[in-house]
Structures are given as structure tokens and as C-alpha cells.
Amino acid sequence: xxxxxxxxxxxxxxxxxxxxxxxxxxxxxxxxxxxxxxxxxxxxxxxxxxxxxxxxxxxxxxxxxxxxxxxxxxxxxxxxxxxxxxxxxxxxxxxxxxxxxxxxxxxxxxxxxxxxxxxxxxxxxxxxxxxxxxxxxxxxxxxxxxxxxxxxxxxxxxxxxxxxxxxxxxxxxxxxxxxxxxxxxxxxxxxxxxxxxxxxxxxxxxxxxxxxxxxxxxxxxxxxxxxxxxxxxxxxxxxxxxxxxxxxxxxxxxxxxxxxxxxxxxxxxxxxxxxxxxxxxxxxxxxxxxxxxxxxxxxxxxxxxxxxxxxxxxxxxxxxxxxxxxxxxxxxxxxxxxxxxxxxxxxxxxxxxxxxxxxxxxxxxxxxxxxxxxxxxxxxxxxxxxxxxxxxxxxxxxxxxxxxxxxxxxxxxxxxxxxxxxxxxxxxxxxxxxxxxxxxxxxxxxxxxxxxxxxxxxxxxxxxxxxxxxxxxxxxxxxxxxxxxxxxxxxxxxxxxxxxxxxxxxxxxxxxxxxxxxxxxxxxxxxxxxxxxxxxxxxxxxxxxxxxxxxxx
Numbered sequence: 001x002x003x004x005x006x007x008x009x010x011x012x013x014x015x016x017x018x019x020x021x022x023x024x025x026x027x028x029x030x031x032x033x034x035x036x037x038x039x040x041x042x043x044x045x046x047x048x049x050x051x052x053x054x055x056x057x058x059x060x061x062x063x064x065x066x067x068x069x070x071x072x073x074x075x076x077x078x079x080x081x082x083x084x085x086x087x088x089x090x091x092x093x094x095x096x097x098x099x100x101x102x103x104x105x106x107x108x109x110x111x112x113x114x115x116x117x118x119x120x121x122x123x124x125x126x127x128x129x130x131x132x133x134x135x136x137x138x139x140x141x142x143x144x145x146x147x148x149x150x151x152x153x154x155x156x157x158x159x160x161x162x163x164x165x166x167x168x169x170x171x172x173x174x175x176x177x178x179x180x181x182x183x184x185x186x187x188x189x190x191x192x193x194x195x196x197x198x199x200x201x202x203x204x205x206x207x208x209x210x211x212x213x214x215x216x217x218x219x220x221x222x223x224x225x226x227x228x229x230x231x232x233x234x235x236x237x238x239x240x241x242x243x244x245x246x247x248x249x250x251x252x253x254x255x256x257x258x259x260x261x262x263x264x265x266x267x268x269x270x271x272x273x274x275x276x277x278x279x280x281x282x283x284x285x286x287x288x289x290x291x292x293x294x295x296x297x298x299x300x301x302x303x304x305x306x307x308x309x310x311x312x313x314x315x316x317x318x319x320x321x322x323x324x325x326x327x328x329x330x331x332x333x334x335x336x337x338x339x340x341x342x343x344x345x346x347x348x349x350x351x352x353x354x355x356x357x358x359x360x361x362x363x364x365x366x367x368x369x370x371x372x373x374x375x376x377x378x379x380x381x382x383x384x385x386x387x388x389x390x391x392x393x394x395x396x397x398x399x400x401x402x403x404x405x406x407x408x409x410x411x412x413x414x415x416x417x418x419x420x421x422x423x424x425x426x427x428x429x430x431x432x433x434x435x436x437x438x439x440x441x442x443x444x445x446x447x448x449x450x451x452x453x454x455x456x457x458x459x460x461x462x463x464x465x466x467x468x469x470x471x472x473x474x475x476x477x478x479x480x481x482x483x484x485x486x487x488x489x490x491x492x493x494x495x496x497x498x499x500x501x502x503x504x505x506x507x508x509x510x511x512x513x514x515x516x517x518x519x520x521x522x523x524x525x526x527x528x529x530x531x532x533x534x535x536x537x538x539x540x541x542x543x544x545x546x547x548x549x550x551x552x553x
Contacts, residue, residue, distance in 0.1 A: 002243045005270055006472050008045035009462045010095065010358045014323045015052055015074050016060060017415045018361055020427035029075035029083050040090045042364060042455065043462040046245065047087060048095040048191050050323055056106050058160045059381055062193060063104035067178045084186055093188035095245060100175050101194050102161040110162050114146050124171045126154040126163050126200065133206045134216025139385045142216065156197060156220070158381055166198045166229055176236040189245030196250045196257065199223030212286040222257040230261065230268040247317050248272045255305060259312035271315040271356055277301045278325055288386050290403050293332060295504060299478065299487060306353055306476035316355030320346055326411035327369045333546065334506055335368030340452045341546035344529040345502050348548040349487050351461040352500040354476060359458065361416055365447035366454045369411040370436020373401060379433050383408040417443035460527050468552065470496040485509055499551040503543035512540045523553040
């Protein structure tokens, strides 16, 4: 079994926004190839590509129409093979994003299925004579009527994303065959999209709709047969490729389920993403709201998952950012006067934890939200739907735009800003979506040349995980849990200790470390973003805005 992922760091690439090579304003595979040296220099181990398969792009590739072909938008299979070879030559592994909860309605399976109930592909999808009241993740009902069959098909997401019927063993075998094909080609693993939603409660009961989360999700999240399906996937596919890495994206999940998904004894997945820590700024658990993040809840959630997964033998995928989230720097830090300090503070807090860290493109040079001010700047289907829903609820347009500026998925999808040239080095043409503010100042070239470089700070954090066993294997103990602005914890492995301290806010503070006995012995400051780092941490120390330390003892 591959356990090297425990010392590894993954870099997520959103191909559409990473690097364009042909001037059409859309990132592509040749663009990624042209930036491999940059990624190798950063020091990451794996590159995760969001879906590059043939797709109508209704949901930016998460609506797959052909699992076996590259979308011409991004290039050809020959381009992909070149990427794979060149990445491997530079010591970089490739993880493919894979969506097996649903396909595009343009997929040949669905085009066959919708023609009639007697078609062999009809049972590849989920059909009902009458819809229940489940609500789509993108707003509205989860059911769409199909005239030819006089039935409704299920779509937990967009109506062009029809849910696959995992109760059908023939469909499952076709999925496993496809996965084996990609791994045989030489890719190094999969990130499995919303994989805990595969198993639906076959009673299809109505939910109460009494709250934002009473929308049907309890009937399909971590569903009745999910562990059976993932164990079967492991047996039929993953066990045959023992070096392959598998990461499951878990929607609205719980700790107990995620321990089961990732404890090696269960033979399911290597690690999981959960999103609870990225809902601490959801008012009444509703996404399309704007409220300050709950710092106490943020710390409590990290503690719960760090301690729980360690004790249960599970494994976390650690992340602040991805293509579905606003930028953490704007969300939890300060993307103006304390850009360097808060970006490196957030990085230190995350990279000191147990799990496998994920860096999302642009995070390594402190990219923030674009601060869009018009609905015409947005491209994301979820955001456009939310705009209509919120406006129809008589919320003023200015308030809706303020919410979108804080919460839209497009915040994470703006083009990479490589330099201060035309389109910030992303394309020679017009970008498919604008980069937003500050792109001329906040870009890879400027950061790498700066005395205070976020990129170089990330390089050090990535290397520390490879050097320090306590970061990989140590337990997690929260410290100063009740403190209103300090995020602090220790990691402990036999006689080794690691202390992470972070001032999470823009005001200076003091903290008394006298009670931490091991700090009185030998210690080493491994990394800090302080202007003049202390050589030793003991007694009462001051932390400037967003100042952070990682100390070994």
C-alpha cells in the first residue's frame, strides 16, 4: 500500500484558468506543460487536474459527456499523454478528477436511456414516476421530466447532470472498467467528486424543508450502501494499482463515516475532504448569506477532525481553498495591508496539521477574491442561479452582489496571474473570465521576486513535512482553545513536540507560554513570518497581526 502520500503535498490545477497556450482565452493542457518547472520548483508531489474530459461545460467539466476523451477546449489525448510523460520526468504525479455520481445528459448512456424504459441504459440512471421534494444543490427541484418515458430523472446538481444508478451492478462495472483504463494509461490516482452521495435511500422519502439542510440530503449523504460500493471499487480497481492515490470529496458528511472511508483496514479510500470548516461563515447554515466567520467554531472543528481522524486511523485532506470556494485569504485573512502575513499564517496553521495538504492554484502567491461588482462578471451556474433566487426573494441587488462577492465559486476560478503583462501572462487573447483587482501587483513573478515571498514560504512548509516525522505522525492537542484570537496547537510523537502559534487577527496580542513545559528545553523555530523572529519562545511573548510560529522541541 502507498503511504508516501502522508508526506506529500498536492497542487490543484483548474485547467480552464491555469495557463492558455493558444490565445483562445481558456487554459489548456499545453499551458500546464509550459508551467511544470514552476510547479516542480514549488516542491509539490502531485498535480490534481479538475475534469478535462469531453463536456458541454454546463458545470465547468463536472458534467462529463465522455470519460475516455479529452475536451477539445483543453487539447487532445496526445497532449495529455505528453503532460503525463513530462510531469513524471520532473517527479510530479498526476491525479485526475473523476465524477461518478452523475454524467452529463449529453453522455451516450443518458442519450440512450431517455429514449425508452426498455433501453438497456435506462437503469443506468435514477427514474421516478412522480418527483419527491428534494432540492438541488444548485437550487430548485432535483427532478426533471422526460417526455419519451413519462418519468422524471434525478439530478442532485444541474438538470444537465443526471445521477447514475449505483444500484445497477452493470453500470458499476462500466465505471470500474473506465477507471482501470485511466490507471493503466499511467495516471497516479483519482480525486472522486461528491463520492459519498452515490448511494441513495431507495424509498425516496420527502424531507421536511424546515431548514437549509432539510432538503433531502439525509437520504443520500453517506447513504445505506456507500461503504459497500467503495469497498467494491477498491477491490475491482484500486487494489490492482497499489501506488494509486484516492481522495474522496465528501459532501455534508460526518467524522464517523470519514474514519470508515479512510481507515486502511476497510479498504476504501486513502483520504477525504470535508467542508465543515468552510461553513463557519454560513448564517443559519445557509451559504448565500454574509456574516463574519465564527473563529471558535473554526478551531473546534479542526480539533474534532484532527483528534478524531488520528484516533480512528483515518486520514484528512487538508485545504483552505479549491475551485468551489472563495479565497481563504479574503475570507479568513486580510488581502490588503496584511496580505503576506495572513497568507503565510493560514498556510502555517494548515501545514502543521496531520493529513495531506492541498494547495490551490494562486494560493502560493496570496491570490484573493476578485471583488466583482456586476452580475455580468460571473460565469458560474450556481452563482447565476443564486442571483435569480435571491433577487426573486426581494433581496436588493446590491446586497445580493455583496453576498456573491464573498461566496461565489467564481472567486476561486479567476485566471492565474503570472506577471504584470497582457492578461497577466495567462493568455495572449481575452480571458474567459476576468482576473479582478490587484492582478498587476499580486502575481507569481512579483511574489517570487519579493523579499517577503509567499511562494518561498510555501516551499519551506512543503519541505518540512518531508523532514519532520512529528508533522506526519504526531497526535494533535489544541492549546488556548478559548482564546479569542489565537489559533494554537501542539503535535506530539514520543519525545518530539511541535508547537504552532498563530495570531488570527489584525491586532497585536500577548500570550503566556510558561505552562508548556517542553519549551523550557531545547527548541528550534522551524518557520515564522515575523519580521524579526524570536530565537526562542518562552514566557510571555507578543504576536503582531497575523504573526505565526512553528517550533520544534
